[in-house]
Amino acid sequence: MDRVSRQSRVAKLPPRERILDAAEELFSREGIKAVGVQAIASRAETTKMALYRHFATKDALVEEWLRIVAADYTAAFDQLETAHPDDPRAQIVGLARFIADGLPEISHRGCPFINSIAELPDRAHPARRLIEAHKAGQVRRITGLCARAGLPDPDEAAAEITFALEGAQVSAQNGSIEHVGERLMRIVEAVLDRHSALKAAP
Template sequence: MTASTSRPRRVAKLPPRERILDAAEELFQSEGIRRVGVQAIAERAETTKMAIYRHFETKDALVMEWLRIVAADYQGAFDRVEARHPGRPREQILGLARFIADGLPSISHRGCPFINSIAELPDRSHPARQVIETHKAHQTRSLVGMCTEAGLRDPAQAAAAITFVLEGAQVSAHNGSIDQAGDHLMRIVEGILTQHGSSPDAPPASPEDS
């Protein structure tokens, strides 16, 4: 989700709608949703406000589409981790933790787009806020499923603990409160798996055991 360093040449090659989304992403990430106006997005995208409104009825619609793309990018990364470790739920969980840990240096500069956006969207009925909550709920269900397949005792509780760690690591990386947050993240997730009964050789739980 990091902006390209050769952005002027990139912008010139993008279709108008993608150019607008690219500019919106960069500005929302660096300055926040509320501080960025449509005119600023138009200037960054090398287009006009009228052109933006041809593609997006309102600024809120643009924010919602940007967050949909962010959610899809995250889900795609999670899907790749699952595919990389078929039938190995413990390794899938550790892969998700490693994905977040590896992304912490970027988050330390720009923050998590979901956490940043929620802070600016206190109304839970806001369509963009609902995109985030739907995405997070889907990830929670996936993580509970992995914990179940890994044979963990109380999969929902284990998934909740892992989620707390993943979310907390991103906040800590952003505010600089903990050094080497990625290393701490991996050790804590490994500890949760051990505490709840998972080991490298633990077989997945069978349907008869649930």
């Protein structure tokens, strides 16, 4: 986006949203620790004082940014549940497709959760706790879908699917595997097929 068009878009946002928009851009591009409050305020075309009126600390801003990222994943789950209310398998495959479709962006900018955990070694950090709670909730939701699909060991199936989803994002970020999205879809389908076959076995 060129500078003029970005300025036009930013000018239309309320101050809090401008700050979050700037933080998202800078944290994704440069990392949490490398970006100072002044840089965020300048990018948001506001002042440090105004930023602190909305976010008491930089840590609070990081936490809110990651809360928004997590909400996007939760919304994807919710939309799939609405679209396929009686088809848990379709919901799982749809989630894999959602992840696969987002891999090109991750390959350029990295996964916000992976990047943030690397920069937040203290597990007591509010943003770190938010990430862990989000990921645990995602696993519980996948496990519930596997159970609804009638898979005999939903915990194991959910673990395998989670490994595939998380591994695909890491592989896209480090560039180690080609055609990551296509392979992710095949792996998730294969996991579901294998566990479904176990259900049918005598």
